[in-house]
Amino acid sequence: MTDWNKVIEVFGSGVLGVLLIMGFLMILLQISFKVIEYFERCIEKPTSEKA
Amino acid sequence: MFRILEDLVLSSGLVNLTPGNLVMWLVAFTLFYLAIKKQYEPLLLLPIGFGILIVNLPLTFLMEPEQGLVWFFYHYGIEKDIIPPLVFLGLGAMIDFGPLIANPKTLLLGAGAQVGLYVTFFAAILLGFDLKEAASIGIIGGADGPTTIYLGSKLAPHMLGATAVSAYAYMALVPIIQPPIMRLLTTEAERKIEMGKIRPVSRLQKIVFPIITAMIVMLLAPPSAPLISMLMMGNLFKESGVVERLTNASSNELINIVTIFQGLAVGATMTAAVFLNPKVLLVFCLGLFAFCVSTASGLLMAKFMNLFLKVKINPLIGAAGVSAVPMAARCVHKVGSEANRRNYLLMHAMGPNVAGVIGTVVAAAIFLKNLG
Amino acid sequence: MAELTSPINGKVWKILVAVGDKVELDDEMVILEALKMETPIYSEENGTVSEIRVKEGDAVNEGDVLVVVT
Structure with a gap:
C-alpha cells in the first residue's frame, strides 16, 4: 500500500538536498563576502558607493 | 402567526446545529482564551479562532464554493498561494540577516534543524498517513507558519487547519518545549562556551545577501520561488535603504492586512466534519514530535560541526535552527546564560534562527518537487 | 580601571548602580533589553x-561602554 521506495526517496533527497543547497549557498556567500571585503579594503576612499 | 414562528425557527441555524459544531465552538473559545488571556500568538490565533467559530454556525454558507465570503478569501488567498508569499515579503522587510551574514556557517545549522522535518515525515507514514499528509505534518517542525500553510494547502488541504494551528501553538510554546531537550543533549561545559563578538557586516554585504540568496536558492530549488523571492525582495527593500516607503508598507500595513485574511481563511477550513477526526489528534502529537526532533537535530548538527571547527561554537545555537523567530533564539540565550552568566548568545543564535527560515522553505520546496 | 561593555545590541532597560557605588565581581550592573528580553x-x-x-x-551597540569601574 505505502510506496516505501518513494518514502525512502523523499526522505533521502530531502535530508541531503537541504544540506547540499544550504552548504552551497554558504560557500558562495562566503566567497562573495570575502570578495566584497577585499574590494572595500582596496577602495579605502570615503566614497565607495557601488550598489 | 404560529406558521411564521415555525418558519423562523426552521430557517434558523439552530435546528441544524450538530454536536460537532458545539465541539468546534469550544475549540474556538479555547483559541480565544489562549490568544487573549495567555497572549499566545494573538495576531494569528484570534482570527483563526474566529474563522472556526463562524464556519460552525450552520446555514451561513460562508465557505460555500463560489458564494461564501470567506471561501473567496480562502480560494484566492490560500488555495491560489497569494497570502503566504505576501507574509514572507513583510518578514523579509523585518528580518535582520546580519548575524547570518557575519557567520555564514550558521546556514548549516539552519539546515540541520530541517532534518527533523524528514524524521517526522517518516514517523507520520509509520502511523498511517499518506505521503502528502506526512509531508505537510513534517513541515510543522520548521516552525514557520506561512510555509506550513503554503505546503499544506498544496499537499493536504483537508488537514490545513490542524497543521497551521499546531505550528503556531507550538511556536508559542518553544520556551517550554526546547530547554529540556537542549539540556539533555549538551554538556554543562558545552553550554558554557562563549562565542565572543560578532563580525561587523558592511552595508554592501547586506545588500548583496538577498540577491545572491534569491538567485542560488531559486536556481537549485525552483519550487521555492514564490516564498524565497518575496522574502528576499522584502529584505532587499530593507537593506537598500532607498525605498523606506516600500519597506514600511511591506513590514507594517501589507503584512497586517494579509495576516487577517490568512488567519480567518485557515480557521474557516475547520468545519466540524473535517476537523473532528481522530487523525487530527495525531497531527497535534506529531507536530510536537516534529518540534522536538528538529531541536535535537539542530543541536546535533552543531556538535557535529564542532568536530571540525577550530573555534568551537556553542552547540545550543543549533537549537535556534528551528525558525520560530525570535522565540528559539531567546530560548538559547536563556539556557546559555543559566550555564554561564556571561554568556550572551542572543545575537549568535539569531544567525541559525533566520537561516532556519530559509532552510524550511528549501525543505518545503523539496517536498513539493517530489510530491507536488 | 575597567570598562564594562555591552555584549549585545539593544536598549538600556535599567541601571542598577550609581556613580560612587562599590561593586563586587558578578554584581548586576545594568539590565539591557533586546528582542523583548531582559x-x-x-x-x-x-x-x-x-x-x-x-x-x-538609550540604544546601545555591541562593544559600547556602559559603565566605568575603578
Whole structure:
C-alpha cells in the first residue's frame, strides 16, 4: 500500500538536498563576502558607493 | 402567526446545529482564551479562532464554493498561494540577516534543524498517513507558519487547519518545549562556551545577501520561488535603504492586512466534519514530535560541526535552527546564560534562527518537487 | 580601571548602580533589553563605579561602554 521506495526517496533527497543547497549557498556567500571585503579594503576612499 | 414562528425557527441555524459544531465552538473559545488571556500568538490565533467559530454556525454558507465570503478569501488567498508569499515579503522587510551574514556557517545549522522535518515525515507514514499528509505534518517542525500553510494547502488541504494551528501553538510554546531537550543533549561545559563578538557586516554585504540568496536558492530549488523571492525582495527593500516607503508598507500595513485574511481563511477550513477526526489528534502529537526532533537535530548538527571547527561554537545555537523567530533564539540565550552568566548568545543564535527560515522553505520546496 | 561593555545590541532597560557605588565581581550592573528580553550585565571586577556612560532608554551597540569601574 505505502510506496516505501518513494518514502525512502523523499526522505533521502530531502535530508541531503537541504544540506547540499544550504552548504552551497554558504560557500558562495562566503566567497562573495570575502570578495566584497577585499574590494572595500582596496577602495579605502570615503566614497565607495557601488550598489 | 404560529406558521411564521415555525418558519423562523426552521430557517434558523439552530435546528441544524450538530454536536460537532458545539465541539468546534469550544475549540474556538479555547483559541480565544489562549490568544487573549495567555497572549499566545494573538495576531494569528484570534482570527483563526474566529474563522472556526463562524464556519460552525450552520446555514451561513460562508465557505460555500463560489458564494461564501470567506471561501473567496480562502480560494484566492490560500488555495491560489497569494497570502503566504505576501507574509514572507513583510518578514523579509523585518528580518535582520546580519548575524547570518557575519557567520555564514550558521546556514548549516539552519539546515540541520530541517532534518527533523524528514524524521517526522517518516514517523507520520509509520502511523498511517499518506505521503502528502506526512509531508505537510513534517513541515510543522520548521516552525514557520506561512510555509506550513503554503505546503499544506498544496499537499493536504483537508488537514490545513490542524497543521497551521499546531505550528503556531507550538511556536508559542518553544520556551517550554526546547530547554529540556537542549539540556539533555549538551554538556554543562558545552553550554558554557562563549562565542565572543560578532563580525561587523558592511552595508554592501547586506545588500548583496538577498540577491545572491534569491538567485542560488531559486536556481537549485525552483519550487521555492514564490516564498524565497518575496522574502528576499522584502529584505532587499530593507537593506537598500532607498525605498523606506516600500519597506514600511511591506513590514507594517501589507503584512497586517494579509495576516487577517490568512488567519480567518485557515480557521474557516475547520468545519466540524473535517476537523473532528481522530487523525487530527495525531497531527497535534506529531507536530510536537516534529518540534522536538528538529531541536535535537539542530543541536546535533552543531556538535557535529564542532568536530571540525577550530573555534568551537556553542552547540545550543543549533537549537535556534528551528525558525520560530525570535522565540528559539531567546530560548538559547536563556539556557546559555543559566550555564554561564556571561554568556550572551542572543545575537549568535539569531544567525541559525533566520537561516532556519530559509532552510524550511528549501525543505518545503523539496517536498513539493517530489510530491507536488 | 575597567570598562564594562555591552555584549549585545539593544536598549538600556535599567541601571542598577550609581556613580560612587562599590561593586563586587558578578554584581548586576545594568539590565539591557533586546528582542523583548531582559539581559542582566554583571560586573567584571571589584571596584567603585566612576562613570556611567548611558542612561535608561538609550540604544546601545555591541562593544559600547556602559559603565566605568575603578
